Amino acid sequence: MSGAPLRVGVMGAGAVGAYVGGWLATAPEVEVLLVGRQRLADAVAAEGLVVSQGAREERVRQVQVATAAAALAESDVVLCCVKSRDTEAVAKELTEILRPEALVVSLQNGVRNPATLRAALGAERVLAGVVGFNAVLRSAHEARQTTDGDLELEQREHESARRLYAALRAGGLSLTTHRDLAPRQWSKLLINLSNAVSALSGAPTKELLVQAGYRRILAAVLREGIGVARAAGQPLARLRGLPVGAVPMLLRAPSWIVRLALGLKVDPKARSSMAQDLERGRPTEVAYLNGEIVRLAAEHGATAPLNQRLVELIRAAEAAGGSPSLGPEAFWTALHEREDP
Ligand SMILES: NC(=O)c1ccc[n+]([C@@H]2O[C@H](COP(=O)([O-])OP(=O)(O)OC[C@H]3O[C@@H](n4cnc5c(N)ncnc54)[C@H](OP(=O)(O)O)[C@@H]3O)[C@@H](O)[C@H]2O)c1
Structure with a gap:
């Protein structure tokens, strides 16, 4: 363990990014920085980020919001949560910004996004993920899980990956990890x-x-x-x-x-x-x-x-x-x- 907080960035804080990032920010020894649009930054500055699932609801204040990917430069892990059409552009941007040891985790649908990220960043730096639940933005700063389902991530023996799995679970997300995520x-x-x-x-x-x-x-x-x-x-x-x-x-x-x-x-x-x-x-x-x-x-x-x-x-x-x-x-x-x- 490094002793320093795990710095998690979210690239594309919409429904999934704000939801997962919000719960992650409630875990100990984690700092979360969301990269999203100005409407999100304004709403979170005014009212905090509200995440909810069933009867559980949390107003999260301990989250930073930026509107440009450059803010992710010091991240240990970046969760890629943009729509698939934006992945290639984001991958190119992250290549120029991230430290070489930073991990990128795709939380996107479809089967191509991890490969697109790997082509730009290198295979060893990218983890595939599957979000098995539905999330919606009820307003610019309120993200809600609306169906049950797990978060599934590729299993990787890597310090930041291990810390990420622990932080997601500590934030109350239901996580399973798998050696082969393709099926x-x-x-x-x-x-x-x-x-x-x-x-x-x-x-x-x-x-x-x-x-x-x-x-x-x-x-x-x-x-x-x-x-x-x-x-x-x-x-x-x-x-x-x-x-x-x-x-x-x-x-x-x-x-x-x-x-x-x-x-x-x-x-x-x-x-x-x-x-x-x-x-x-x-x-x-x-x-x-x-x-x-x-x-x-x-x-x-x-x-x-x-x-x-x-x-x-x-x-x-x-x-x-x-x-x-x-x-x-x-x-x-x-x-x-x-x-x-
Ligand atoms: N929502 C779900 O229930 C769900 C469940 C499982 C998986 N997924 C998958 O997760 C991925 C994300 O879905 P989502 O529903 O969360 O999408 P979303 O709500 O559209 O979130 C993506 C956010 O990223 C922003 N963004 C894109 N490029 C950006 C940039 N360069 N700088 C700052 N912000 C940027 C978008 O803004 P603009 O819209 O203004 O471009 C949008 O707010 C998709 O692959 C989706 O299929 C979604």
């Missing part, structure tokens, strides 16, 4: 195929699971994704204790069975980050989620028409500036239409 990253990607369904329906996550019409769509899209991953020989981790292949079948069962079998605790306000992006008129991560399945299928001489169609529908919604709020029947029809050649 979990891919299983999370399969779950994230539903983000496009969430965004195009405009419905909260709970509604998607309650309505059989939406579950039929989720099951079809997931089944296609599993088929592509299997054809590519990609190992997949179990989901909530279930073999991945059982989940599409389960989604077709009555909703009380789905709730019981998945044991899901979902806040009525939970919404995917893609839904939040569409709502704010921002580009989405669809190319890194459904688009990844389309790419993988093509690499193996196959197609993934449902995921391809979701990419097209999301692109159209981005161009239109918002969700088309498709009901289950209209959604099913749109999913099976072909884009005009």
Whole structure:
């Protein structure tokens, strides 16, 4: 142990970064510096950072906020929490700023971000992570966890990594570590195929699971994704204790069975980050989620028409500036239409 506090920087303090960074700052011997936008800096300076999960809520004052990555120069660990489209630019910036021994941990969805960071920073300095829960910003300075789920990180024998695992647990986050995270990253990607369904329906996550019409769509899209991953020989981790292949079948069962079998605790306000992006008129991560399945299928001489169609529908919604709020029947029809050649 060095005796000095572990300096953790968060690059891109939005829903995930502010949430994880906020709880980390409550752990002993940790200093947290969030890099985010001016609205976050102003709100935290005025009211502190509020993090909450279920009935647990903490107003965290002991957190610094900056608006430029340069502030991360002295970090021991940087949590990369920007959207996938920003990873390459951030990786380049961090290369110039960070000390050579600093670790970078990707807490992003999709399966490409750790590789993008490794290409710029070197493989030994980057750890992959999977955030298994949903987080939303209720206001500029209030981050809330809205579903249950663990944080999963790559296991690494490294002083800062060990201190980070301990600090995350001391901050009350449910953390597991794994030698090989790839099967979990891919299983999370399969779950994230539903983000496009969430965004195009405009419905909260709970509604998607309650309505059989939406579950039929989720099951079809997931089944296609599993088929592509299997054809590519990609190992997949179990989901909530279930073999991945059982989940599409389960989604077709009555909703009380789905709730019981998945044991899901979902806040009525939970919404995917893609839904939040569409709502704010921002580009989405669809190319890194459904688009990844389309790419993988093509690499193996196959197609993934449902995921391809979701990419097209999301692109159209981005161009239109918002969700088309498709009901289950209209959604099913749109999913099976072909884009005009
Ligand atoms: N939200 C969830 O529930 C959840 C769960 C699991 C995984 N994830 C994944 O976690 C990643 C982050 O998602 P999120 O929902 O937390 O996204 P988010 O709320 O958009 O957070 C990213 C933040 O980083 C900011 N940012 C980007 N570049 C910056 C820069 N150079 N300097 C300062 N700030 C910068 C963004 O500002 P602008 O928006 O102004 O660019 C935004 O506030 C994504 O890969 C997502 O898929 C999210």
